[in-house]
Amino acid sequence: MYYVYILKSIKDNTHYIGFTNNLINRLKLHNKKKVLSTKLKTPYKIVYYEAYASRDEAKLREHNLKLRAQALNALKRRIKKSLEA
Numbered sequence: 001m002y003y004v005y006i007l008k009s010i011k012d013n014t015h016y017i018g019f020t021n022n023l024i025n026r027l028k029l030h031n032k033k034k035v036l037s038t039k040l041k042t043p044y045k046i047v048y049y050e051a052y053a054s055r056d057e058a059k060l061r062e063h064n065l066k067l068r069a070q071a072l073n074a075l076k077r078r079i080k081k082s083l084e085a
Contacts, residue, residue, distance in 0.1 A: 001021065001051050001052070001053065002019060002020070002021050002051070002052045002053075002054065002055050002057070002058035002059075003019060003020055003021070003023045003049045003050065003051055003052070003058065004017070004018070004019045004049065004050045004052065004058050004061045004062045004065065005017070005018055005019070005020070005023060005026070005027075005046055005048065005049040005050075006046070006047050006048040006049070006079075006083070007027070007030060007038070007044040007045065007046060007047065008044065008045055008047045008083065008085075009038075009041040009042070009043075009044055010043050010044065010045060011041050011042065011043070012041055014041060015047075015083070016030075016037070016038050016041075016044065017062060017065050017066055017072075018062060019058040019059055019061070019062040021055070023046070023049060027044065027045075027046055030042065030044050031043050031044055047079070047082045047083055047085060048075075048079050048082050048083070
């Protein structure tokens with residue numbers, strides 16, 4: 001399984017979108033400051049994830065969420081309460 005996930009920084013309430021095949025381990029790496037793009041805003045918590053059978057599908061979804069504002073805004077509207085938690 002592959003996962004597209006949204007993390008929320010507890011430090012400043014910003015969000016990060018990524019994909020992985022090991023969600024728990026990836027969160028640990030983020031929080032141990034082992035991921036360059038997120039290390040300044042630790043700690044993080046997972047506020048949303050989606051599971052995919054293939055790596056290609058997960059990577060495409062992550063790409064769409066990061067680069068297509070319309071896709072991200074639609075998701076944010078759907079999971080508004082999770083993002084606020």
